[in-house]
Every structure is written in structure tokens, then in C-alpha cells.
Amino acid sequence: KKIMIINGPNLNLLGVREKNIYGSQDFPSFFDELRQRYLTVDLSYFQSNHEGEIIDKLHEIGFSYDGVVLNAGAYTHTSVAIGDAIAGITTPVVEVHISNVHKREAFRHHSYLAPNCVGVICGFGLNSYKLGIDSFL
Ligand code: DQA
Numbered sequence: 001k002k003i004m005i006i007n008g009p010n011l012n013l014l015g016v017r018e019k020n021i022y023g024s025q026d027f028p029s030f031f032d033e034l035r036q037r038y039l040t041v042d043l044s045y046f047q048s049n050h051e052g053e054i055i056d057k058l059h060e061i062g063f064s065y066d067g068v069v070l071n072a073g074a075y076t077h078t079s080v081a082i083g084d085a086i087a088g089i090t091t092p093v094v095e096v097h098i099s100n101v102h103k104r105e106a107f108r109h110h111s112y113l114a115p116n117c118v119g120v121i122c123g124f125g126l127n128s129y130k131l132g133i134d135s136f137l
Contacts, residue, residue, distance in 0.1 A: 062089025
């Protein structure tokens with residue numbers, strides 16, 4: 001199976017930013033662990049702080065991959081355009097969050113992406129990504 005993890009804005013700072021919320025591991029080292037864990041899966045990773053680049057990536061892979069695990073960061077709560085991109089592609093997308101967004105500020109409770117996703121996983125730390133991958137296997 002071909003699965004891509006897409007991380008949105010500020011997730012390049014994992015391990016550095018707000019460690020009390022997002023933990024102290026950086027994503028590249030976690031991604032190495034994922035590679036070891038899912039040896040039979042063709043796993044790839046893309047990160048961008050730019051809304052349009054996330055949309056371009058969804059268009060590029062969204063008709064050939066078996067699944068996308070998407071943490072769109074704050075764009076989750078603001079981006080009609082990413083929501084539309086998910087609706088427009090055929091590859092199923094699972095929305096994930098490291099933190100439990102429902103425990104946090106009200107503006108994080110709404111997602112423009114979720115209605116177009118297979119499901120939403122949040123609150124399990126980096127394990128949210130594993131659960132997202134598992135959902136496609
Ligand atoms: C996040 C939650 C978002 O509300 C926030 O803007 C992020 C990270 C998470 O993984 O918990 O950047 O998507």
C-alpha cells in the first residue's frame with residue numbers, strides 16, 4: 001500500500017514547539033520509527049507551512065495513493081480550500097491531530113476537513129499517526 005503522511009504548518013517544529021502539548025520528539029525521527037514499524041507499507045512524508053502547497057500535494061498524489069494521513073495543523077480550522085481538495089480527490093484521507101483538539105480552545109473544535117475525511121483521530125500524541133496508518137491496513 002502507498003500511504004503519505006502530510007503535515008501542515010508549524011509541524012516542522014515538533015520537538016521544539018509547545019512540548020507540553022506536542023511532546024519532545026521531532027517528526028523525522030518519528031518517521032524513521034514508522035518506516036521500521038510498517039516495513040511492507042510504501043510510506044512517504046511531506047510537510048509544508050503553505051496552504052497551496054498542501055493542496056498541490058493532495059492533487060498530485062490523490063488519484064494514485066491508497067491513503068493520506070493528514071495533520072493540517074491550524075488549517076484544519078480555517079481552510080475551506082483544503083476541505084475542497086480532499087473532496088475532489090479519490091484517495092481517502094484520515095484527519096489526525098496530536099493533541100485532543102476538543103479539550104482545547106473552542107476555535108479548534110471545528111474542522112473544515114472532517115466532513116470530507118474517512119474519519120478523525122486526535123489526542124493520542126504521535127500515536128495518532130499510527131492509528132491513522134492502521135486504519136488503511
Ligand atoms: C494540531 C492541532 C491544531 O489545532 C494546531 O493548530 C496544530 C496541531 C495537533 O496535531 O494537535 O498545529 O493539528
